[in-house]
Amino acid sequence: MSNEKPGDRILSKVDDRRRDFVKRVLVGAGFAAPVIASFSIGSLSVDAALAQDQSHLRVHADAVVVSSGPACSVSSVGPHLPDLGYVGPGNFQAYVYDVSGSTRVNGEVSINVHGDRTAGIDIDMNKDAVVTSAYLFINGVSVATLPIQGNPNISISNLCNLPDFDALLQAMALQRVTAVVNGSYYGTAYSAQGPVIPASSGGIVQLNP
């Protein structure tokens, strides 16, 4: 009688050097529909995005805008736009990478949406990489300052250039948001950037208008 387990045959079909890796993939989760999302590294650059048309954000220039740090350039406060609410993914993540190539710093930004229109932020970079600031951008325009110490939550008070918190969630669900983490690594400045995408784990959040 064979002692072969169901996963053994699949492991015999991959490259010898990749078996440990594939074993970890196999035990990690059940089979789901494959997902491949590809982006241009250049399009993730804030400098490149700044060159793009920002007219869609100017629509909101007279809406509620809260100044929250040096990356937010608009500080006027105007009337609220109608609140449309939000129904969509509750967890997001961005895998950020130093696109300048000055360092090999990389890491993850996790964003977990709460029912009270706040979101928990977790920034996890390489060991020894110092984080000095972190932001969310849409087409090169800063829309949120992320906390790097103290209270790890963001709320409307962290946003700028957006009418409300739901607008940020809608933009993240549509994969229009880039996370940027700035800092230094053994004295060399880095700017790690990456697209914010819905995380495969986590449920759907519904925030009523």
Added chain:
Amino acid sequence: MTVAETAPRCLPGLDISPTEDGYVIYQPELDRVHYLNHSAILILELSTGSNSAADIAGFIQEAYGLPEPPVAMVRETIAKLSEQKLLE
């Protein structure tokens, strides 16, 4: 004949980094970054040049105890991996 009908081969030397919910592959020379979930990365890893799409679907069916081999899903994924230049 499409790549899914032959035995696809993963591009050698890909830098695959695990993240909390999947895997990221950077191809700075092509100005591309790819996010793959665990199912897509498994299909990529099984693309050794020896396994056809039907073979890969069979291995996945066996490993996960699926009622049917996910042939169409594997073919579609291989086509997309090829389109994104992750296969030779």
